[in-house]
Amino acid sequence: MNAGDKTILVVDQDPVLAEHLKELIEFMDSPSVVTAEPADWRERLGQRRLEALFVGPDLTADDVSVLLSDLRSVDPNVPIVMMHGDTE
Amino acid sequence: MTPDDLQSRFPWARLHLLDYPLRLDALGAVLEEIRASHSLVRDDNRATSDERLIGASSDMQTVRLLVEKVAPSPATVLITGESGTGKEVVARRIHELSGRDGPFIAVNCGAIPEHLLESELFGHERGAFTGAVTARAGRFEQARGGTFFLDEIGDMPSVMQVKLLRVLEERVIERVGGNKSISVDIRLVAATHRDLPTRIEEGRFREDLYYRLSVFPIEISPLRQRPDDVPALIDEFVRRLQRQKSVTLSFTDAAIERLQRYHWPGNVRELANLIERLAVTRPDGVVDELHLPWPIVDEKSPLPEVLDSTLVASPVTLPSHGIDLKKHLAGIERDMIERALAESNGVVQHAAKLLGIGRTTLVEKIRRYDIHD
Numbered sequence: 388m389n390a391g392d393k394t395i396l397v398v399d400q401d402p403v404l405a406e407h408l409k410e411l412i413e414f415m416d417s418p419s420v421v422t423a424e425p426a427d428w429r430e431r432l433g434q435r436r437l438e439a440l441f442v443g444p445d446l447t448a449d450d451v452s453v454l455l456s457d458l459r460s461v462d463p464n465v466p467i468v469m470m471h472g473d474t475e
Numbered sequence: 476m477t478p479d480d481l482q483s484r485f486p487w488a489r490l491h492l493l494d495y496p497l498r499l500d501a502l503g504a505v506l507e508e509i510r511a512s513h514s515l516v517r518d519d520n521r522a523t524s525d526e527r528l529i530g531a532s533s534d535m536q537t538v539r540l541l542v543e544k545v546a547p548s549p550a551t552v553l554i555t556g557e558s559g560t561g562k563e564v565v566a567r568r569i570h571e572l573s574g575r576d577g578p579f580i581a582v583n584c585g586a587i588p589e590h591l592l593e594s595e596l597f598g599h600e601r602g603a604f605t606g607a608v609t610a611r612a613g614r615f616e617q618a619r620g621g622t623f624f625l626d627e628i629g630d631m632p633s634v635m636q637v638k639l640l641r642v643l644e645e646r647v648i649e650r651v652g653g654n655k656s657i658s659v660d661i662r663l664v665a666a667t668h669r670d671l672p673t674r675i676e677e678g679r680f681r682e683d684l685y686y687r688l689s690v691f692p693i694e695i696s697p698l699r700q701r702p703d704d705v706p707a708l709i710d711e712f713v714r715r716l717q718r719q720k721s722v723t724l725s726f727t728d729a730a731i732e733r734l735q736r737y738h739w740p741g742n743v744r745e746l747a748n749l750i751e752r753l754a755v756t757r758p759d760g761v762v763d764e765l766h767l768p769w770p771i772v773d774e775k776s777p778l779p780e781v782l783d784s785t786l787v788a789s790p791v792t793l794p795s796h797g798i799d800l801k802k803h804l805a806g807i808e809r810d811m812i813e814r815a816l817a818e819s820n821g822v823v824q825h826a827a828k829l830l831g832i833g834r835t836t837l838v839e840k841i842r843r844y845d846i847h848d
Contacts (some may be wrong), residue, residue, distance in 0.1 A: 408497070415503050439509045444495040448476050455485050466509045467488050469481060472495035
């Protein structure tokens with residue numbers, strides 16, 4: 388019912404990187420953050436409502452396409468933050 | 476994929492780009508924009524099946540009749556009424572009955588800084604301002620073929636009023652940083668709890684925009700003026716509780732009479748919140764007059780100086796299976812904020828004073844609880 392129930396979802400192939408991103412986002416005062424891999428994000432999100440989707444830099448173009456297409460069917464208005472750059 | 480590739484492949488997406496490794500200032504800016512956007516834009520996926528126009532009073536019958544008459548037409552509608560009376564419900568009903576295929580897009584004009592509002596409504600071209608790394612369609616474009624609901628129109632900044640007037644007159648928009656006119660087929664519904672003629676006298680609202688908006692006005696009366704609607708609303712909210720949370724709740728006649736006599740400063744929303752709270756505090760499912768909270772059982776009593784158990788006239792019963800205390804307390808806090816906002820006519824500064832907290836703290840809580848109107 389309220390925005391407090393909303394969750395930021397971080398999706399990346401690398402769970403360590405996703406966890407690192409989660410910590411950074413939480414550090415910026417966003418307390419509800421969940422990490423997931425591309426294949427299990429719906430399961431990890433459960434019944435929570437999405438505040439935003441953070442797409443990690445390790446995802447392939449195909450993963451991004453599938454992820455965004457799936458997201459559209461859930462809620463096309465969710466802000467999507469695409470991260471890109473070198474993760475090495 | 477490049478930013479341009481992304482935007483062209485997913486034109487519907489509300490994309491932000493961040494370089495990795497992350498810089499905290501860039502991350503903070505994106506999070507701030509997302510939060511602002513959420514306070515501005517309503518949940519477009521909100522279920523509408525629950526949101527019927529409830530009530531048998533003559534006032535509500537009139538509203539229903541007006542909605543049915545205006546819905547199939549393209550006329551711009553201005554909905555007025557106090558906070559919590561259900562202006563958005565009426566707007567959604569108009570959309571449902573309009574036969575328009577496009578989406579219902581709702582935007583709260585009063586909850587966002589001017590520069591962000593313009594970009595959100597009109598969209599922007601790539602490079603229009605720092606951070607505009609891709610072009611983005613605004614809410615007007617997203618609402619094409621559907622209904623665009625501008626809530627809190629009375630709080631719209633004057634610069635934006637001029638731009639909105641142009642949209643209403645010409646049905647075209649220009650993205651920020653762009654010079655191409657884009658035609659938009661939208662049906663506009665606006666709402667406000669403010670007295671727009673007074674705002675016009677004060678020089679805070681354009682008279683020409685007011686006449687453009689009020690082609691078909693619908694006024695929703697406050698709940699205290701239609702006590703006959705209270706039982707039907709209670710039935711509806713109890714049914715929803717049962718459906719959504721499998722909670723059974725019933726009210727004695729004395730409790731219903733008391734609720735009908737209450738002045739409901741927060742209107743229908745306050746009643747809905749009360750029933751949700753009673754579902755927690757009355758695990759046996761029966762609500763009598765004595766179980767109703769302080770302001771309802773004794774309207775003439777002044778607000779207690781200390782918000783403690785005196786707010787509840789009857790002792791709270793702890794269910795055998797326990798409660799989620801954090802959630803319960805949050806519900807009470809939300810109710811208090813809504814009451815304070817209603818009693819201060821939406822003026823946050825005044826509401827903060829009533830609650831004994833800072834304005835910034837209150838703004839943050841309003842955002843967290845997703846309180847509108």
